[in-house]
Amino acid sequence: MPDVTLVLRSTRVITPDGERPASVAVADGRIAEVLPHDAEVPEGARLEDVGDDVLLPGLVDTHVHVNDPGRTEWEGFWTATRAAAAGGITTLLDMPLNSLPPTTTVENLRVKQDVARDKAHMDTGFWGGAIPGNVKDLRPLHEAGVFGFKCFLSPSGVDEFPELDPEQLESAIAEIASFDGLLIVHAEDPDHLHAAPQQGGPEYKNFLASRPRAAENDAIARLIDLARRYEARVHVLHLSSSDALPMIAKARAEGVRITVETCPHFLTLTAEEVPDGATEFKCCPPIRERENQDALWQGLADGTLDCIVSDHSPCTADLKSDDFGTAWGGISSLQLGLPAIWTSARERGHSLEDVVRWMSSAPAGLAGLDDRKGAIEAGRDADFTVLAPEETFTVDAAELYHRNQVTAYAGKTLHGVVRSTWLRGEPVTDHGRITQKTGRLIERNSA
Numbered sequence: 499m500p501d502v503t504l505v506l507r508s509t510r511v512i513t514p515d516g517e518r519p520a521s522v523a524v525a526d527g528r529i530a531e532v533l534p535h536d537a538e539v540p541e542g543a544r545l546e547d548v549g550d551d552v553l554l555p556g557l558v559d560t561h562v563h564v565n566d567p568g569r570t571e572w573e574g575f576w577t578a579t580r581a582a583a584a585g586g587i588t589t590l591l592d593m594p595l596n597s598l599p600p601t602t603t604v605e606n607l608r609v610k611q612d613v614a615r616d617k618a619h620m621d622t623g624f625w626g627g628a629i630p631g632n633v634k635d636l637r638p639l640h641e642a643g644v645f646g647f648k649c650f651l652s653p654s655g656v657d658e659f660p661e662l663d664p665e666q667l668e669s670a671i672a673e674i675a676s677f678d679g680l681l682i683v684h685a686e687d688p689d690h691l692h693a694a695p696q697q698g699g700p701e702y703k704n705f706l707a708s709r710p711r712a713a714e715n716d717a718i719a720r721l722i723d724l725a726r727r728y729e730a731r732v733h734v735l736h737l738s739s740s741d742a743l744p745m746i747a748k749a750r751a752e753g754v755r756i757t758v759e760t761c762p763h764f765l766t767l768t769a770e771e772v773p774d775g776a777t778e779f780k781c782c783p784p785i786r787e788r789e790n791q792d793a794l795w796q797g798l799a800d801g802t803l804d805c806i807v808s809d810h811s812p813c814t815a816d817l818k819s820d821d822f823g824t825a826w827g828g829i830s831s832l833q834l835g836l837p838a839i840w841t842s843a844r845e846r847g848h849s850l851e852d853v854v855r856w857m858s859s860a861p862a863g864l865a866g867l868d869d870r871k872g873a874i875e876a877g878r879d880a881d882f883t884v885l886a887p888e889e890t891f892t893v894d895a896a897e898l899y900h901r902n903q904v905t906a907y908a909g910k911t912l913h914g915v916v917r918s919t920w921l922r923g924e925p926v927t928d929h930g931r932i933t934q935k936t937g938r939l940i941e942r943n944s945a
């Protein structure tokens with residue numbers, strides 16, 4: 499067994515068995531043992547005592563649009579992974595679209611990996627994409643280490659990543675099920691979107707009416723049916739419509755292999771508070787009413803909703819005009835997701851253990867990384883976030899590290915200051931400042 503080189507000590511360590519005082523021994527980049535708080539520090543090991551700050555497993559964000567290469571002016575691997583590091587995220591998975599090329603062939607994956615390799619402050623992996631005509635590329639991408647495949651059922655917003663029609667969706671799902679891969683879906687039904695009034699303009703209520711809950715609900719009903727028929731693993735991305743929760747719960751109870759994520763903006767921002775023209779709040783599906791938000795929190799509490807991930811989807815400031823019809827849809831929250839969620843979670847009576855389950859353990863499980871990431875226990879990577887949960891700060895866009903300092907959280911006072919993040923036992927950030935860059939490219943477990 500390799501020598502212990504580091505001991506991280508806290509009165510509040512979040513372990514799979516609950517929160518407790520502990521000393522976490524690290525050897526060779528992994529957690530060697532979780533010891534009692536007053537355990538003796540092995541000779542030659544460094545002690546890092548964080549006092550009453552909380553030691554969490556590093557967060558795993560499986561939904562990030564990095565856009566590099568091709569739309570690097572929107573976001574790049576250097577800036578995105580730096581923002582992630584400052585926000586307590588130690589592993590991120592990049593979405594297959596908005597970069598050029600999109601991650602729809604092995605060749606394109608290699609282009610993206612080459613760009614990311616020297617820029618990743620945090621561990622970075624890739625989703626593949628399922629688009630019309632690339633069924634033959636799915637298995638090779640799977641074997642090349644992508645974590646699964648994203649598809650759209652309605653237009654994605656970029657021409658090079660078209661949506662799948664019903665027949666194409668069925669071909670993709672059949673192929674992915676044949677190697678027991680994972681299909682992740684932007685679930686909005688195009689017919690409902692066509693039928694909805696598309697008025698555009700600065701009024702948020704018109705934008706909300708243009709992306710009705712029924713579009714999500716019907717798309718998810720279709721996915722449940724397909725997952726059942728093909729015994730396929732399907733994951734619903736960024737759920738906003740809480741109306742879909744009962745059918746998801748029922749399908750899961752019947753053994754359908756469907757999982758669901760939601761995002762910080764759906765859980766912490768409401769339609770009622772979006773000022774007209776404030777397109778930094780625009781995303782698809784949209785932020786809905788307060789009553790919907792309450793139901794999403796209920797879905798998290800009862801386990802119907804599995805994880806909370808950022809859907810960090812930035813663009814340049816000029817693409818956020820004051821017209822909700824034409825502005826780019828996407829909210830940037832890599833650096834703010836943890837404090838935003840913790841602020842609301844604590845008000846609603848949830849614990850940091852809940853937050854860790856939703857933002858670290860469950861996303862690690864979704865990606866099949868649960869032997870390496872997502873918990874403080876022996877054998878996993880020594881990836882940590884040190885959080886001062888009762889300390890507050892007010893969001894200032896100028897202090898954000900993602901490339902374009904556009905944020906829907908400006909001026910909000912949030913609980914939870916990330917003191918430091920650690921990757922494989924090495925400090926990566928200290929009070930937001932990068933100390934070193936040790937991120938690696940990661941692949942799906944081939945076992």
Ligand SMILES: [Zn+2]
Pocket residue numbers: 561563593809811
């Ligand atoms: Zn997305």
